[in-house]
Amino acid sequence: TPSPDAAADSEARVVVANFRAPVSNWALESDDAYVLSIAGCLETLSKYDQTEKKVEPMLATSWKQTSDTVWDFELRKNVKFQDGTAFDAKAVAASLNHVLEATAPARAVNPKTIKKVEAVDADTVRVTTPSADPLLPYRMASVNAGVLSPAAYTDKGIDPMNHCTGPFAPVSEKAGQSLTLDRNENYWDGEVKLAGGEIRYITEGATRATQVQTGEADISMSIPATSLATLEADDKISVLKADSPRTSTLYLNNSRAPFENLDLRKAATMALDLPAMAASVYEGAAQPATGPFAPSEPWANPDLAVPQVNIEEAKKLVEASGYQQDKPLEIIAITERAEFAGVGSIIQEQFKQIGLQANVVTKSYGAAEPDVLAGKYDMILSQRNRMIDIADPIGFLQSDYSCEGGYNLSHYCNKDYDLLVGQALVEKDESKRHDLYRKAGDILADDAANVWLVNEQAIDAVGAKVQGYVQDPLTRYVLTKDLAKTS
Amino acid sequence: MLPLTTMLRRVLGLGAAVLLSSFAVFLVPFVSPGDPVRSLLRARMDIGAADEATVQAYAQQFGLHDPMLVQFGRWLGRFATGDMGISHISGTPVADQVLPAIGVTLSLAGSALVVAIAVSIVLGVLSATRAGRWPDRLITSITHALIAIPEYALAPLLVLLFAVRWSLLPSAGFDSPASLVLPVFILALRPISFFTVAVRSGVCQALDSEHVLAARARGLSSTQALVRHVVPHGLLPLWTMVGVWFAGLLGGSVIVEVIFAIPGMGRLIFDSIVDADIPVAQGGVVVVVTCAVVVTGIVDLVHKISDPNVRIGVRHG
Amino acid sequence: MTKELEFIDLSVSSGDQRLLSEARGALRAGELVAVVGRSGSGKTLLTKAIIGLLPQQLRAEGQILLDGQRLDQQGEKAMDQIRGRRISMLFQQPKRVMNPRLTIRAHLLEALGAHGWGKARQHEEQVLSLLEEVGLAPAKQIAGKRPDQLSGGMAQRAMLAIALAADPEFILADEPTSSLDSILKSEVLQLLRRKQQERGVGVLFITHDIASIQHIADRIVVVSDGQIVDQCPTAQIFSKDRHAKTRELVEASLPPLRTPRAKDSQCLLEAVDAGKNYTRRAKGPAALKPTSLRLHGGQVLGVVGRSGSGKSTFARLLAGLEQPTTGRIIQTHHNGEATRVQVIAQEPYSSFDPRLSIRTSMSAAVHRLPAIQAGERMAQAMAQVGLPGELLDRRPGQCSGGQLQRLAIARALLTDPQILICDESTSALDSVAQRHILDLLLKLRDSMGLSLVVISHDMDVIRYASDDVAVFYEGELVEHRPLYEFLGNAEHQHSKDLVAALDITAAVPSAS
Amino acid sequence: MVYDMARNHSKEILLAPPACILLTVVILTIAAPWISPYDPDAQSLADRLQGPNLSHLLGTDALGRDTLSRVLHGGRFSLSVALITTLFSLLVGTALGLLSALRGGWLDELFLRVNDLLLALPEIVIALLIIAVMGPGFFTMVLSVGVVAWTPTARLVRSMAAQALSTHHVEASKHVGASRWFILRHHVLPFVAGPVLAQAALRFGLLLVLLGSLSYLGIGVQPPQSDWGSMLAEAQPHAIRSPWGLIAPGAAIFLISFCVTLLGNRITQVLGGQDVLATEAKAEAHD
Numbered sequence A: 001t002p003s004p005d006a007a008a009d010s011e012a013r014v015v016v017a018n019f020r021a022p023v024s025n026w027a028l029e030s031d032d033a034y035v036l037s038i039a040g041c042l043e044t045l046s047k048y049d050q051t052e053k054k055v056e057p058m059l060a061t062s063w064k065q066t067s068d069t070v071w072d073f074e075l076r077k078n079v080k081f082q083d084g085t086a087f088d089a090k091a092v093a094a095s096l097n098h099v100l101e102a103t104a105p106a107r108a109v110n111p112k113t114i115k116k117v118e119a120v121d122a123d124t125v126r127v128t129t130p131s132a133d134p135l136l137p138y139r140m141a142s143v144n145a146g147v148l149s150p151a152a153y154t155d156k157g158i159d160p161m162n163h164c165t166g167p168f169a170p171v172s173e174k175a176g177q178s179l180t181l182d183r184n185e186n187y188w189d190g191e192v193k194l195a196g197g198e199i200r201y202i203t204e205g206a207t208r209a210t211q212v213q214t215g216e217a218d219i220s221m222s223i224p225a226t227s228l229a230t231l232e233a234d235d236k237i238s239v240l241k242a243d244s245p246r247t248s249t250l251y252l253n254n255s256r257a258p259f260e261n262l263d264l265r266k267a268a269t270m271a272l273d274l275p276a277m278a279a280s281v282y283e284g285a286a287q288p289a290t291g292p293f294a295p296s297e298p299w300a301n302p303d304l305a306v307p308q309v310n311i312e313e314a315k316k317l318v319e320a321s322g323y324q325q326d327k328p329l330e331i332i333a334i335t336e337r338a339e340f341a342g343v344g345s346i347i348q349e350q351f352k353q354i355g356l357q358a359n360v361v362t363k364s365y366g367a368a369e370p371d372v373l374a375g376k377y378d379m380i381l382s383q384r385n386r387m388i389d390i391a392d393p394i395g396f397l398q399s400d401y402s403c404e405g406g407y408n409l410s411h412y413c414n415k416d417y418d419l420l421v422g423q424a425l426v427e428k429d430e431s432k433r434h435d436l437y438r439k440a441g442d443i444l445a446d447d448a449a450n451v452w453l454v455n456e457q458a459i460d461a462v463g464a465k466v467q468g469y470v471q472d473p474l475t476r477y478v479l480t481k482d483l484a485k486t487s
Numbered sequence B: 001m002l003p004l005t006t007m008l009r010r011v012l013g014l015g016a017a018v019l020l021s022s023f024a025v026f027l028v029p030f031v032s033p034g035d036p037v038r039s040l041l042r043a044r045m046d047i048g049a050a051d052e053a054t055v056q057a058y059a060q061q062f063g064l065h066d067p068m069l070v071q072f073g074r075w076l077g078r079f080a081t082g083d084m085g086i087s088h089i090s091g092t093p094v095a096d097q098v099l100p101a102i103g104v105t106l107s108l109a110g111s112a113l114v115v116a117i118a119v120s121i122v123l124g125v126l127s128a129t130r131a132g133r134w135p136d137r138l139i140t141s142i143t144h145a146l147i148a149i150p151e152y153a154l155a156p157l158l159v160l161l162f163a164v165r166w167s168l169l170p171s172a173g174f175d176s177p178a179s180l181v182l183p184v185f186i187l188a189l190r191p192i193s194f195f196t197v198a199v200r201s202g203v204c205q206a207l208d209s210e211h212v213l214a215a216r217a218r219g220l221s222s223t224q225a226l227v228r229h230v231v232p233h234g235l236l237p238l239w240t241m242v243g244v245w246f247a248g249l250l251g252g253s254v255i256v257e258v259i260f261a262i263p264g265m266g267r268l269i270f271d272s273i274v275d276a277d278i279p280v281a282q283g284g285v286v287v288v289v290t291c292a293v294v295v296t297g298i299v300d301l302v303h304k305i306s307d308p309n310v311r312i313g314v315r316h317g
Numbered sequence C: 001m002t003k004e005l006e007f008i009d010l011s012v013s014s015g016d017q018r019l020l021s022e023a024r025g026a027l028r029a030g031e032l033v034a035v036v037g038r039s040g041s042g043k044t045l046l047t048k049a050i051i052g053l054l055p056q057q058l059r060a061e062g063q064i065l066l067d068g069q070r071l072d073q074q075g076e077k078a079m080d081q082i083r084g085r086r087i088s089m090l091f092q093q094p095k096r097v098m099n100p101r102l103t104i105r106a107h108l109l110e111a112l113g114a115h116g117w118g119k120a121r122q123h124e125e126q127v128l129s130l131l132e133e134v135g136l137a138p139a140k141q142i143a144g145k146r147p148d149q150l151s152g153g154m155a156q157r158a159m160l161a162i163a164l165a166a167d168p169e170f171i172l173a174d175e176p177t178s179s180l181d182s183i184l185k186s187e188v189l190q191l192l193r194r195k196q197q198e199r200g201v202g203v204l205f206i207t208h209d210i211a212s213i214q215h216i217a218d219r220i221v222v223v224s225d226g227q228i229v230d231q232c233p234t235a236q237i238f239s240k241d242r243h244a245k246t247r248e249l250v251e252a253s254l255p256p257l258r259t260p261r262a263k264d265s266q267c268l269l270e271a272v273d274a275g276k277n278y279t280r281r282a283k284g285p286a287a288l289k290p291t292s293l294r295l296h297g298g299q300v301l302g303v304v305g306r307s308g309s310g311k312s313t314f315a316r317l318l319a320g321l322e323q324p325t326t327g328r329i330i331q332t333h334h335n336g337e338a339t340r341v342q343v344i345a346q347e348p349y350s351s352f353d354p355r356l357s358i359r360t361s362m363s364a365a366v367h368r369l370p371a372i373q374a375g376e377r378m379a380q381a382m383a384q385v386g387l388p389g390e391l392l393d394r395r396p397g398q399c400s401g402g403q404l405q406r407l408a409i410a411r412a413l414l415t416d417p418q419i420l421i422c423d424e425s426t427s428a429l430d431s432v433a434q435r436h437i438l439d440l441l442l443k444l445r446d447s448m449g450l451s452l453v454v455i456s457h458d459m460d461v462i463r464y465a466s467d468d469v470a471v472f473y474e475g476e477l478v479e480h481r482p483l484y485e486f487l488g489n490a491e492h493q494h495s496k497d498l499v500a501a502l503d504i505t506a507a508v509p510s511a512s
Numbered sequence D: 001m002v003y004d005m006a007r008n009h010s011k012e013i014l015l016a017p018p019a020c021i022l023l024t025v026v027i028l029t030i031a032a033p034w035i036s037p038y039d040p041d042a043q044s045l046a047d048r049l050q051g052p053n054l055s056h057l058l059g060t061d062a063l064g065r066d067t068l069s070r071v072l073h074g075g076r077f078s079l080s081v082a083l084i085t086t087l088f089s090l091l092v093g094t095a096l097g098l099l100s101a102l103r104g105g106w107l108d109e110l111f112l113r114v115n116d117l118l119l120a121l122p123e124i125v126i127a128l129l130i131i132a133v134m135g136p137g138f139f140t141m142v143l144s145v146g147v148v149a150w151t152p153t154a155r156l157v158r159s160m161a162a163q164a165l166s167t168h169h170v171e172a173s174k175h176v177g178a179s180r181w182f183i184l185r186h187h188v189l190p191f192v193a194g195p196v197l198a199q200a201a202l203r204f205g206l207l208l209v210l211l212g213s214l215s216y217l218g219i220g221v222q223p224p225q226s227d228w229g230s231m232l233a234e235a236q237p238h239a240i241r242s243p244w245g246l247i248a249p250g251a252a253i254f255l256i257s258f259c260v261t262l263l264g265n266r267i268t269q270v271l272g273g274q275d276v277l278a279t280e281a282k283a284e285a286h287d
């Protein structure tokens, strides 16, 4: 939100209403790392630049792959931890090893992806992977690979206060409520414009929307679609939207009747009016999906279009499939996402038109998971972040759609697809890799593995006084050195 | 003083209450569908399924796949030494989460009750001294209306007006006194109506009592009689109610805590049960139950000590 | 000039119902005027109207003059200055009219108008001297007690001290002695008389019992049904040609002595060393020490003693409502049948469920019988107590106290009892109703051969009804002998005191 | 007695405005399938979030469903759950309260301790526990609230019955040989019935609000079923644009709860008792 006419106030502090509260005592392998990253405290060796779509240096100035499985990272020299201790290879290795040793390690940084981390000399960190992994720099950009000063690791767990390298140093926390930060006067990347900030943990979406409206918060993250219209009508607030790597999906159980039948899956795709759904339940804060990827992703196939509603054709396909319905199908709508109840009832209505009877049942995700993983369901409405681990869909493509995938909810299996993913796994060249992803995506779309409903958007609302806010759809960076506020 | 046996019974009752309620909470993950360990992991990391090895390792760390009674016995053993255990999500001592939350709830419930007491004394005395006339009828209607208000409809409405429209009060949070105004008001509504009626009937009764007549006869003005004799008596029924309500509010109103983003007890217990972080839920319930039983016990005690009728035991004939 | 409190054409009404009509009278300082009348005749309303504290729903008309000054036209503020300071009140139930949470000192300070912060010190001497004046010693200790820590007599004395505190010119005393036992009653009466004469106070003394005030009142005013029907100097009250209502009251208060009836030789009930200890600990004070006594057919046993002396406990043991902790009660008579014992309680109003018709309440005794038979039994019982059958369809609130007490007796008769225990069954009634009930009981004794146990703290009742007298003192049966022997030569000191108290109030009037 | 008093005053009670409003709403919700203008689940995504207008008297919700029809149908669920829960707690509470007062001893002690426990345990915990076992739904809601809801009734019955039993007139009835049943029927029940009925009315109102809060929190009734509480939850995010979705079910809960309370109060007044809330107050003061 550039508004260059007013001068930034160097004493200003910014309040951010965040959707996440730290729950794991700041363990870096958990999502608490996101809070520290948003707060401008935690930094990583590399950084994924969302606009440039590539990995850039951060705490490491460069890296090189010395063999298939060995990477050396050259550390930046002028960095100090906020507590004044030296930022060196030993500290980095210790920090990363802590995450690797965790009982429940992070998805991007864990013993399966990284074998060991060691200090070669004061400024060089060596990372060894179990097998060839062209994506390692992406992994090191994950917030879970953040670096804290050795003093942060106490017997009582992690103490982030003044132990980061970022532009802001956490100074105090109100349990369950907020984290307060002050400017890091000695920040390695130059002057920090704000005097400090506060990250408020507000898990209720409507409350976050209200807080930015009342001016209690300067930035509210993850505004729910339902509040969008109100905030957009408020001229004191700018609403930022960006494609997020999340697609609301109607998962179809490919492993049992009726959706083991391709015709029926295709009929399901044709029956649903995705634009209407995006406009109503999602209040226009989502784009109708064209396939498994959002169009803005570099590996998305630009030729794919939003499936057209075609009731006649769908009916024919249902007939052709020979499916005789003896009892209504079941659509599980998970309670964690309130909008799915509405989505479910829309789907129910539209399925009716092509002669498929379905009932919506609401369940918590936890209650539904065992049956879904065991393949004992018809349809489930859920949603999944493709790039939460690293800014690359490989993990997602592997776990969610390969025959042996650990999170293959749709129980989809196609040998051609698996072959493509296998190739992508070891492909060092980025553009070739993206081509492979695109082809894999096309197979999924041709097979109508699921009905991809809408690509959700990340929506942040920002007060008028805030300057220099760059929205990160992956919700990693909010308080940055360039963020400023007018008085 | 209460006889020793009564105290003893209370203490035993408290013990049983703590045992039963913590066991009830403990049962939740065993009877609900889904794997509690996965639920714990999901609370730490947003999306996706954890692989089996991680689940096993995590369960191992906290002994979550041990037989149910073994787990409960272990919890009891630690609890007996005053240790409420370790949160399965954060790995930190449960006390570190429960104590701040009970602090928040105590101040929230406490303020709500103080407000309710103050308001209801004024309203109750006003309506009792004008029994049957319009102020009384107005107050009575108000008290009946107050309990019928669904707070989950009123709270968003008030936020809309006071925070969004008029910018008078914060919309959420728990830091400044101003942020307490709306939640305390909402929480106080129902107690206000119950307390007001209790004060009114108490004061009415006191007004009719012979000792107030006698006080007037020895020259006290009606105001003096009201202040010295009527009100102290009329408030007797109030105090027991306050105890009971205080106990009830300690569990916190989840609704108010959710709407106003207050990190109180009700929410902590609710969330930790949903996330299957049972030691936290158990710790919370134990603290709430203990506080509640102790508070009602103290109120009873004070009641028995302060009310001569109860103390000597009213005897007839 | 002597001060005067005068009321002229004083009426009190509730809606359009006149509860007190056009009362007229005067009270001079230094004079003790007794207002007598039956229950509900309007005595209390008269005092409340004078002091201006009628309940809100009642309306007073007429003039009230204090030294010629119209009290009925004073504002509340001015009346606050008059109440307690110039006119004060005494009540029947001292413990009920004191604030149970305040000490006697606090009450006195209030009456002295000194209940502000820090005033307690300055008035301490006044408080103590007042308490000493009414014979409460050690004053210092008593001042610090709360009402429930005092005995009935002490509380009544404290009440008097409170009434006297601001040195009033007039005291309105509403039955201050009727809840006291005979000895206390005479003590308090004499104390009141003494104070009244010493201080020259005018006292309006309300009572239903002429006997108790015949020696101290200067004048007597008779009220009946809201009207003053008679007034005269005390000496003339006994004259035969006074108003019929006056005669009724006089006769009820001063009954003649009866000749005792010979009892049967048959022993119905025997207490053998029966004692009762309510507390679990054996060492605690026993409510009733081991007592032995026999009750014969047709006998009237009068049981007397101060409050807490164990009378009710003894009655409950006899009736089998309580098990003795020591000894036993033999409830069988000679042919082996169990003796049927019934108890009539003190409070007529509380012994019937206010929500139920009398018929339903009564049917408790016969509900196991077929309906027709039950109806017959009830009609028979009603006839025995001399009440019309239509009373059965009323609710307790629609009956007088005397009627209710008869109904309670009728209900007891339904069980065909051999012994009737009347635990203070007449003490809540006015003297006329009291007399009627006692006469009824004695009649039943004669006609049905009932044995009676009459428990009372009122020696007049005992003297009127009993053949034998049993005296309880501190949980112990200290005297048990025929009435005449008891009146003539009682042995125990307490018995002597009782007889002495009787002499003060009940010297048979000379004028008859 | 209560019965004939109630008969004598039934006109007075039934013609009072709260009773009329209540009756109207109840009849409307019962008749919902026949009188509601639309199918409550019929969506019309083109007509979402409308304000009140001629074709949709109370407007439409976020999926274009008719709010009036949904309020009427939702009322069937809300009212019937509240009613069943109230009846359940009335029966159980009265039975246990009477038993506790009549039997006394250890039973009474147990009763008091259970009461203490239920009073102290946050009701949401109990609800969660039961929902965890049974999964959300109609009977879960009844049960999860009913488990605690009987206690105020039981406490009231217990204290009133104990009070009735300790009166002199009951003692007098016992002396002349009244049976237990006679005492229960004539002295205890009539005394208890009025306040308990009035309290039941009040409890109905309170339970309606409480059950709504479960749905509001998402642990009560689950879509596609809906009640007033879940309608409120659905409407809240749209409150600024379309407050009618919030006002309609909120007002319905308030109106019913308020009327029922007033009605309860009316009953006690007719029976010559105190304010309903005062009996509730008394019930709170246990022991």
Ligand SMILES: Nc1ncnc2c1ncn2[C@@H]1O[C@H](COP(=O)(O)OP(=O)(O)OP(=O)(O)O)[C@@H](O)[C@H]1O
Pocket: C014, C019, C037, C038, C039, C040, C041, C042, C043, C044, C045, C046, C055, C057, C058, C208, C430
């Ligand atoms: N507040 C009131 N409202 C209506 N009637 C009343 C009220 N107080 C007293 N009465 C009626 O007035 C009459 C006189 O009552 P009052 O109390 O003066 O009688 P009393 O002579 O003092 O009787 P007792 O000897 O029983 O005290 C009674 O019939 C009584 O029912």
Ligand SMILES: Nc1ncnc2c1ncn2[C@@H]1O[C@H](COP(=O)(O)OP(=O)(O)OP(=O)(O)O)[C@@H](O)[C@H]1O
Pocket: B317, C278, C279, C286, C287, C288, C305, C306, C307, C308, C309, C310, C311, C312, C313, C314, C457
């Ligand atoms: N149910 C009981 N529990 C414990 N103590 C009791 C009980 N009933 C009576 N007492 C005690 O036993 C003693 C004798 O009481 P009782 O009622 O027999 O006296 P009373 O002579 O009838 O007195 P009153 O004239 O006041 O009726 C008193 O000290 C009393 O406090």
Ligand SMILES: [Mg+2]
Pocket: C043, C044, C045, C174
């Ligand atoms: Mg009187």
Ligand SMILES: [Mg+2]
Pocket: B317, C311, C312, C313, C423
């Ligand atoms: Mg007695």
